[in-house]
């Protein structure tokens with residue numbers, strides 16, 4: 001008999017299973033953190049199908065962050081220069097509802113915005129969509145996933161007819177060749193990388209190619225590292241396609257039977273001969289040929305990517321040109337093959353299912369599809385036309401709306417935009433102008449709490465019950481096993497109460513998160529992400545289950561059900577896609593390069609990224625001593641040649657400037673970064689290190705399709721501070 005709880009790690013999209021136990025166990029000393037506080041014990045859940053008992057340092061230490069710096073009570077103030085005063089939930093709710101009602105009457109519903117988070121559980125996401133897009137009639141809900149994976153969503157949707165990563169983690173162990181592009185998987189998705197690394201080490205014939213301007217830990221493990229110039233991914237993909245076509249290593253049967261638009265694509269590919277591509281990418285021709293050879297010689301190619309592809313002003317084009325390679329070689333819909341985006345946050349995938357971006361609706365539906373809107377309106381029992389036909393404001397457009405005065409109410413939940421948004425000084429200035437900001441979070445203070453008029457304490461992971469979906473579409477129930485501190489409440493419950501107070505009693509009469517989830521899964525019925533066969537009870541009984549999991553399955557029992565639950569569910573195994581004619585679409589794109597190329601005044605490309613131990617803006621990991629020791633200070637990597645030219649010495653301060661701002665960092669001189677490129681981790685905000693905000697330098701220029709900003713690259717100058 002054990003008193004453990006099985007749940008999911010609340011950090012990254014790998015979604016590792018955790019088993020947690022109370023601090024005191026019979027016959028054992030009480031488990032304590034380094035400061036002597038009793039803390040829950042955490043270990044990997046050996047039965048979780050995604051992680052098989054493995055965890056990284058973040059998952060292993062998560063319980064150390066649960067009690068520290070918590071926001072316990074609602075707080076209010078009239079202006080940002082006032083002190084907060086503690087108020088009741090009733091008073092805070094009344095103020096919020098009054099403001100929302102006034103604005104709806106005076107400026108219309110589009111003056112209201114909510115900026116949510118991939119930290120939400122699916123129930124939180126779903127109720128927020130229902131409230132904003134359905135009952136309030138504004139599509140102004142966006143999540144921090146906009147900064148993370150909206151290019152992957154757009155790329156999948158345009159190429160395959162709907163969103164949805166087609167692969168599963170089992171493919172990591174079945175592939176002949178893994179292409180990792182714009183992802184430092186070893187540090188940012190460590191347990192995914194471990195599975196791949198073990199397979200790669202065991203099988204000498206399996207190849208690993210890493211494409212990254214930095215020689216990261218991931219690149220160290222590769223058979224081939226292509227340190228391409230930032231912004232030349234499309235050149236590379238088109239150059240590989242050129243060689244595969246020249247060598248006849250393409251699957252003409254798959255192209256003819258399962259795709260459309262190949263000839264337009266082939267017309268573009270003709271313009272990418274190896275000499276040109278190698279020059280544009282800054283690599284040798286033989287390196288390019290080796291990459292193409294690995295791809296062409298392999299039966300099953302798996303590509304993995306994350307921010308290096310998504311956070312780009314041509315993010316959708318990059319995703320689609322990578323998918324093109326899979327389509328031209330038939331590397332999709334079979335074990336060990338396919339394009340596999342690695343999601344950043346623990347439930348960004350659940351957010352996609354629940355419609356958690358300003359251009360989508362629950363059940364992998366899109367705002368600009370009249371039939372999709374009608375289906376959702378009917379489901380929510382709303383009059384036809386209640387959901388607006390045009391998308392809402394993206395995260396960055398909310399900032400712009402504060403600047404112009406069009407946004408009069410901003411509700412931020414479970415995210416820290418005062419650190420994570422691009423052009424952070426402009427973002428902070430806009431937040432300062434906000435007439436009314438509600439900030440709902442588990443922690444206080446954060447950088448964003450400085451810009452709030454109302455603070456609402458949120459119950460976080462471990463303090464509420466809900467569901468999260470990881471990158472391989474595995475859905476895990478995360479049960480409550482601790483009490484929330486003070487008066488903290490689950491996000492969905494707060495949104496539902498505001499809905500009821502606004503008069504929408506019928507739509508928000510939920511008593512438990514299980515009821516919310518039961519309604520949510522119904523809206524997915526018949527859709528690509530069909531989860532209608534799932535429920536809290538089923539997930540509690542059988543453990544994590546992967547979608548699609550329709551309710552329409554013939555009733556299975558015993559071994560048969562067990563077998564069905566454990567079978568990995570790849571998408572497109574019948575080579576039929578979610579487009580009207582069932583064919584995937586090739587996309588013909590030329591490379592445009594970076595939105596802000598270097599010039600004489602700003603001669604370096606700055607690329608930003610993450611470190612193994614820290615999570616995003618350190619709201620949790622900054623409070624864990626072991627992780628703080630791993631990464632004590634912000635820094636900037638520079639190549640020895642560049643450092644010598646600028647008289648920069650190791651571990652001395654440098655000043656980095658872009659057209660938007662400046663910041664100071666300690667220099668780290670390393671050959672891991674290419675000459676002409678600098679690297680700065682994005683984890684430090686003003687609370688942790690004044691004047692060392694990476695996003696003081698970045699710009700908001702975004703992909704025109706996915707609207708994801710190019711946080712990965714901007715032009716800067718650097719000098720000794």
Ligand code: SF4
Pocket residue numbers: 009010011012013014015016051054055056057058059060189190191192
């Ligand atoms: Fe958590 Fe991600 Fe680490 Fe797994 S890899 S333990 S999900 S942070």
